[in-house]
Amino acid sequence: MDINTPFFKARASEALQDANLQQALGNLKQGFPHKRAIAVERMPEFEALRDQGRDLKNHILEHLDLYLEQFESKVTENGGQVHWARTGDDANRIILDICQQVNAKTVTKGKSMVSEETGLNDYLEKNGIQPVETDLGEYILQLRGDHPSHIIAPAIHLNLEDVSEAFHAHHNKPKSDDPVTLMQEARDALREKFVVADVGITGANFCVAETGSTIIVTNEGNGDLTQTLPKTHIVITSIEKVVPTLEDMTLFLRLLARSATGQEFTVYNTLSSGPRREGDQDGPENFHVVLVDNGRSEMVGSQFQDMLRCIRCSACMNHCPVYGAVGGHSYGWVYPGPMGSVLTPKMIGIEKGAALPNASTFCGKCESVCPVRIPLPKLMRHWREDEFSKHLTPKAARYGLGSWAFLAKRPALYRQFTKASSWGLKLLANSPFGGKKGKLESLPLASGWTDFRDMPAPQGETFMQQWKKRQNAEQTDGDAS
Amino acid sequence: MSQQHTPQRPSPNVGLFITCLADMFRPSIGFATVKLLEQTGCRVSVPEQQTCCGQPAYNTGDRRTSAEIARMTIDAFAGYEYLVAPSGSCVGMIKYYPELFDAEDPYQQLAQSLADRSYEITSFLFDVIGIEALQAQLQQLTIPRTVTYHDSCSGLRQLGIKQQPRELLKQINGLQIEEMTEAETCCGFGGTFCVKYPEISNRMVSNKSEFINDSGADTLVGGDLGCLLNMAGKLQRLGKDTPDALVEARHVVELLADMLDTPGIGEQDVRRLKATTPTTDFALGTEITGSAAQPRK
Incomplete structure (x- = not known):
């Protein structure tokens, strides 16, 4: 996928003008956060579960190698195969290889953000294999040559008309704007694909070390057809998804559904534990798990380790006022919102990704809803520190900060500066330019502020000046009495 | 003093x-x-x-x-x-x-x-001090007010400040609190954020202004001047043609300390708040009105 992260600001600007998108984002804001709040209220132990989730993930990350090896040996024992992919390209090559071994022509795909990260669809297509997305949102995006703007509601940026047009262009049916008809069209089109697919590719929400199982949670059931009908099932997932036991998995399932959609449980929770066994009525003949690293193992033991706790619920972006204003595509790569602002610089480099961790007021809402308590603002700040130490901070900001710091470290000089500034601004506000209104309607060098709002004028003398006068007056009073 | x-x-x-x-x-x-x-x-x-x-x-x-x-x-x-x-x-x-x-x-x-x-x-x-120490000192408002409180992010989520300002404000006679929608949502100030990403900041403060105006309050109260400058500046820009209907922005301490003799944030003069139910304003000797001025039943 193209990296458009350096253009965040311009993309955000366009997004803010896009009425359709703004409407869609409004719906999102009314939807998921509201449902989550209800689900959380109905579960008094939710906050305690968040603590447990955080602690368990920390434990897993401390012993990641152990659990991954246990997972691999269990998968092998079950008759499956684990492949280790250091990079996204490695993962794509491994998957192509498997597909070619079984002479695959079409593959069906369940929703997988890791496959977005590796750019799997493009890679398969370039190599003569047709991937078909089977999650409804992803399917619509694929028809439009589009990409997800949200990690669990990938087509959230589209409206009914967009879907109607896309289906009309591809389905050979009369144009319809009836959601039920459109749904049936997608169902019919996808059924054909499910039946003929040679390989089914899914992601995994968790990998269970004790049983060698992977699990996907979906609300459409498309994942089940993707992974049980073809002869070969490939799971593409990343190394931090491993959990020790089935019991541990259920803790995260409880957190995930509530945090994501406000459901108590996702509709389909499907475990895969290796290929079809003797006597099984269905299931694939071959079972592969591709475990993608792509920079994650470098995060273990680093100041970004906490990010690996993420279970991809999307609560951070659903509650983020910045995401809610500009939508997922503004972020310019695979992962949007606060979690994306931490992960993306790791994966594409801070040189290209610096706009994202800067696009936050550090309001802390994301951290307050994260099911595994990832300190997202703190991690974004770490990226700003990385950016600053590599001299990547934009010049204007750097010089501005430098001059301010020079003063802030010298109280006497700082007093002179604040005194002069208050006086100057007050004077300006009282001048004909200021209109004598107690505020400034435009200010050179501060147009980012005054383009959109007035700048309240200082009251006059600074507090420190007035305080000094009060002290002196009290002193004089004291002397006189 | x-x-x-x-x-x-x-x-x-x-x-x-x-x-x-x-x-x-x-x-x-x-x-x-x-x-x-x-x-x-x-x-x-x-x-x-x-x-x-x-x-x-x-x-x-x-x-x-x-x-x-x-x-x-x-x-x-x-x-x-x-x-x-x-x-x-x-x-x-x-x-x-x-x-x-x-x-x-x-x-x-x-x-x-x-x-x-x-x-x-x-x-x-x-x-730390306890509400009793302050109770005796709080003055009755000469003009009743309906205030809406914006929870600034660091105070709310880092320091756990939510009920403290409200409990203190409730002690003031003649003051009524009317909660706005999304009082806990960031106003878009964010320190340098508002100049680094002015358009996003503007969207956030525009949303905020709508919630403030919809609350029916005549006074916006908060505990952080950065956020208050942002919100007051936006409210004034949006309401420049109807200055009399503007929500007045003030820091919470100004109300608690009964220091309302200075103009509201970004205003030139001390403004008499608009009201609709007759009450006698002893201080100014005029009759003012305001449904918002009625104490909560």
């Missing part, structure tokens, strides 16, 4: 951290804070060697400058039992000071000590 100390109370030695914005833009916030502290029996000083809490540097990723400023602030407040500031954001920054020093640096412990002694004003009054 010197006040009588409440008798039979220990008088804590408080250092006021004025904050750079209150110092420059709205000194009356500082004097209101001092008044409240003195009314509740504190001895208040304003250490000379303070400037800014260092947050701009910290949030830009410049840890070295942050640490230098932290060191200066730690020294400036070394002799005080408490540091109190009229801002959750600046106090929040001071709570980060310990992270700026290595464990072996002597300033690490000093930073921790200052962090533990630092309070935002409403939390200091409510959690």
Whole structure:
């Protein structure tokens, strides 16, 4: 996928003008956060579960190698195969290889953000294999040559008309704007694909070390057809998804559904534990798990380790006022919102990704809803520190900060500066330019502020000046009495 | 301005951290804070060697400058039992000071000590001093007000300030609180954020303004001047053609200290708030009206 992260600001600007998108984002804001709040209220132990989730993930990350090896040996024992992919390209090559071994022509795909990260669809297509997305949102995006703007509601940026047009262009049916008809069209089109697919590719929400199982949670059931009908099932997932036991998995399932959609449980929770066994009525003949690293193992033991706790619920972006204003595509790569602002610089480099961790007021809402308590603002700040130490901070900001710091470290000089500034601004506000209104309607060098709002004028003398006068007056009073 | 100390109370030695914005833009916030502290029996000083809490540097990723400023602030407040500031954001920054020093640096412990002694004003009054000390001092409002409270992010989520300002405000006779929708959502100020990403910030403060206006309150109250400048500036820009209908923006200490004789934030004159139910305004000798002026039944 193209990296458009350096253009965040311009993309955000366009997004803010896009009425359709703004409407869609409004719906999102009314939807998921509201449902989550209800689900959380109905579960008094939710906050305690968040603590447990955080602690368990920390434990897993401390012993990641152990659990991954246990997972691999269990998968092998079950008759499956684990492949280790250091990079996204490695993962794509491994998957192509498997597909070619079984002479695959079409593959069906369940929703997988890791496959977005590796750019799997493009890679398969370039190599003569047709991937078909089977999650409804992803399917619509694929028809439009589009990409997800949200990690669990990938087509959230589209409206009914967009879907109607896309289906009309591809389905050979009369144009319809009836959601039920459109749904049936997608169902019919996808059924054909499910039946003929040679390989089914899914992601995994968790990998269970004790049983060698992977699990996907979906609300459409498309994942089940993707992974049980073809002869070969490939799971593409990343190394931090491993959990020790089935019991541990259920803790995260409880957190995930509530945090994501406000459901108590996702509709389909499907475990895969290796290929079809003797006597099984269905299931694939071959079972592969591709475990993608792509920079994650470098995060273990680093100041970004906490990010690996993420279970991809999307609560951070659903509650983020910045995401809610500009939508997922503004972020310019695979992962949007606060979690994306931490992960993306790791994966594409801070040189290209610096706009994202800067696009936050550090309001802390994301951290307050994260099911595994990832300190997202703190991690974004770490990226700003990385950016600053590599001299990547934009010049204007750097010089501005430098001059301010020079003063802030010298109280006497700082007093002179604040005194002069208050006086100057007050004077300006009282001048004909200021209109004598107690505020400034435009200010050179501060147009980012005054383009959109007035700048309240200082009251006059600074507090420190007035305080000094009060002290002196009290002193004089004291002397006189 | 010197006040009588409440008798039979220990008088804590408080250092006021004025904050750079209150110092420059709205000194009356500082004097209101001092008044409240003195009314509740504190001895208040304003250490000379303070400037800014260092947050701009910290949030830009410049840890070295942050640490230098932290060191200066730690020294400036070394002799005080408490540091109190009229801002959750600046106090929040001071709570980060310990992270700026290595464990072996002597300033690490000093930073921790200052962090533990630092309070935002409403939390200091409510959690440390206790509401009783203030109750006796609170004046009845000469003009009834309906206020809506914006929860600034650092105060709310880092320091847990939510009920403190509301509990204090509720003690004021003639004041009614009307909660806005999404009181806890960021106003879009975010320090340097509002100039780095002005258009996004604008969207956020526009949403906020809608919630404020829809609340039916005549006064917007908050605990952080940065956010208040942002919201007041937006409310005034949006309502420039209907100045009489503007919601007046004020820092919470101005109401608690009954210092309403200064114009609202970004206003030239002290404004008489619009009201619709007849009440007698003794101070001004005129009749004012306001459905919002009715105390909650």
